[in-house]
Amino acid sequence: MDKRAQILLKTLVEHYISGGQPIGSRTLLQHSGLDVSPATIRNVMSDLEQLGFITSPHTSSGRIPTKKGYRLFVDSLMTVQPLDNRAVAQLKTGFSSPNQQELISSAADMLSQLTQFAGLVMTPKRTRNVLKHMEFLHLSDKKILVILVTEDGQVQNRILMAEKTFSSSELTAASNYVNSHCQGLTLDELQHKLKQELQQVQADINRLMSAALDAAGQPEPSEKESVVISGERNLLQVDELSTNVTSLRKLFEIFERRTALMQLLDHSQRADGIQIFIGGESGYLPLDECSLITAPYEADGQVVGTLGVIGPTRMAYERIIPIVDITAKLLSNALSNQ
Secondary structure (H helix, E strand, O other): HHHHHHHHHHHHHHHHHHHHOOHHHHHHHHOOOOOOOOHHHHHHHHHHHHOOOOOOOOOOEEEOOOOHHHHHHHHOOOOOEEEEEEHHHHHHHHHOOOOOHHHHHHHHHHHOOOOOOOEEEEOOOOOEEEEEEEEEEEOOOOEEEEEEOOOOOOEEEEEEEOOOOOOOOHHHHHHHHHHHHHHOOOOOHHHHHHHHHHHHOOOHHHHHHHHHHHHHHOOOOOOOOHEEOHHHHHHHHHHHOOOOOOHHHHHHHHHOOOOHHHHHHHHOOOOOOOEEEOOOOOOOOOOOOOOEEEEEEEOOOOOEEEEEEEEEEEOOOHHHHHHOOOOOOOHHHHHOOO
């Protein structure tokens, strides 16, 4: 795409996000800053439409961006706006509590208030617990129960579907191997250590123990408060969503169940920095009308969770990205200072 087409696409996306109405060639001519003819604008718009970056909702209307157009915009064309001092000050006042759960709830509230969308915070995992014992028990043909006990007495149970049937002696050998390495280590430290050494172990046992460690690191799916959500009802005021009852129902079902959100936020936790999921491209949120912006947050230099904002695809990405970014940094500082 040449520079002229980039400028026109950027102008179109910005004006559509701002006004919510399809953008015509006359508007682009007025606001793009390009010294070209209306015919040239129309030709470039036609090319962008053929490439799949924009579309016409009606035959005689202007154009609006597609998911592909939004993706190019946020990846290459967007100019992120720095957060103003008043918004930063408002954020800072929300992170003065000494209580971790209050900090988490405050982060979700701040995200919701500043964006007028839904704020999400995945609660910190218990990654600092020191492991005491891990045991593999045979349940049925290929179903295995993994029991994880920490030094402070917490017990986690996970059920794995293995790729093959293991004998009791093989499961005992796997338990002994893990337990001989886990003394005094956290789950993260044990994962890092064993995954470096598992090459020496029989391939089937290797896969079993790797799967067990990955499963043990996942949050309990029954934990209702694994994701704190604030401002869901803000989305009822979004035109693109409020007129589509089916989409709203799906979205609020996701908020209620939380499982898909937990999986998506956990996935985002493994990435560096800001992540932007437009429409259904995440694979977890099957809603083309919504986008999610996330960022990981830390405690004492270790990533312990993820926070983010879910809203319509027609959101002011350049303004919301720094809100998510700064909220993650402030929450990280508050948790570390505890």
